[in-house]
Amino acid sequence: MINVAIAGYGNLGRAAERLVKVQPDMELYGIFSRRSELDTDAKVFSLDSVAEHADKVDVLLLCVGSATDIPEHAAKLAKLVNTVDTYDNHAHIPDHVKAMNEAAASGGNLAVVSTGWDPGLFSLNRVLGAAVLPEPTQTTFWGDGVSQGHSDALRRIEGVRRAVQYTLPADEAVEAALAGNGGQTGPQAHKRSCYIVADEADHARIEQEIVSMPDYFEPYDTTVTFISDEEFEANHTGLPHGGRVITTSELAGGQAIEFRLQLASNPDFTAAVQVACARAAVRMNADGRTGAVTILEIPPYLLAAESLDELIAGI
């Protein structure tokens, strides 16, 4: 059994806890947190005490934020144990790989970095699609799903009591991409749909502020729907997301590769990929590999609980 520990207990950490418990080959060692009281029946340890437990933990899932926690803590932890993180700041991933590579290697550990779905399974499918189809045209669509950043922007408008923003792929752009005319980005490829709870007297002004907000909404086909508090509570408190990567090639005469995710819960799915990568981290490290790796470097069979022979029998 693989002893898995979790650092951080927000949406991602709680999802990881549920998922580790249902794996046939994993046991939950405990949760490392800055808080001492967590609503869990798992063992809880201080985030400062990882070093004391390192010899009993096979892999630590870093379920902490990409904005400040990963840059501050991840490398220190990778010196102590094998880690899997979901660092998602695309522009800084090369620097993150470098920092984690040095830290993990110095401790004889393996760090799987920037897993999840994007970066993660989407990255993998972009690489696969482009490797297979010559001179590829590639388009990534996000949605249907909640954008946290855009929802925050809505909530900063005066008079908005509750708000959520769904990003939707534009149907015409998806069809064009599948037909070989891809490459759309941003407002060409996506629409924005906002659900707002606010006093009726403010509706007209709020809608005007939203659709004229530069960068966030103004360039997009944006719809605003005002709903009641009850409807918001009933239908708009989840964190669904999803998207697709479409690769086509003129040189390959209209072939299309599409990878699509429909995620009922964004953090649950991110955690699911992270848990599968934990298995690979332990196996690769046991095989002598140290430093940092992305999902692009993991032989896929190492993600599965089954043996390679079992997988090949069902290939």
Next chain:
Amino acid sequence: MINVAIAGYGNLGRAAERLVKVQPDMELYGIFSRRSELDTDAKVFSLDSVAEHADKVDVLLLCVGSATDIPEHAAKLAKLVNTVDTYDNHAHIPDHVKAMNEAAASGGNLAVVSTGWDPGLFSLNRVLGAAVLPEPTQTTFWGDGVSQGHSDALRRIEGVRRAVQYTLPADEAVEAALAGNGGQTGPQAHKRSCYIVADEADHARIEQEIVSMPDYFEPYDTTVTFISDEEFEANHTGLPHGGRVITTSELAGGQAIEFRLQLASNPDFTAAVQVACARAAVRMNADGRTGAVTILEIPPYLLAAESLDELIAGI
């Protein structure tokens, strides 16, 4: 530059030839064939002479049939050079892996086996989907596409002059799978659509023979359309195919992973995967790996022409 040679010059070999020529990091060494006259400007060598060229060939694409050629020739060739094959007899893949593993290892070579799309990219996505989603329900749909075996069965009916059979996924089964109610197979999940050229006097009898043919058509929702020779020539001589792998999980609360291919030409796409795997074969062998591997064992970045650093920068 990677020196790539091709064994066999049917649909698959010709597609591989075109694709090798457009790769930035490959050169076509030549084509090994049982025939001495081929309609190509590449160098042509006898299939019996691979040993004489082995030190100049980095990898040999085995573009020969799975029924008899691969079982007869593949292991002998894998002793001489790195190989990539598209052996697609699912039930016998474990035996094929074993035979190729022994042969390739004895020659210090690497054999990538059973690549293409199914087995191949579909196998990879079945493993990825099941590794990520706990207690997965998984459904593979084939089509829209030409089934060679079923087209052959049509052509054996008396009076049929030309015939093609398209396999189509049943829309209801696809929707059910995406909604988490997957697991359909065979006639539950697929329809069959036949296009036939025949004398009008034979139409009624031929249609009756088709829809009552056991196993092939009788259990399926089968439609038969009689068309003219001209229409057949204009619209039904290609080899399109495709399909999708859908994975869902109740434990992950309605998450869905879908991998979908729309292939304008089945052999062209199979060759495209084979060519990408050729890159991995050479790199893994240069790194000391010998024996046989499936696509499940290849770190995905080895399939791409770009360096790992370039790929990570675009992750």
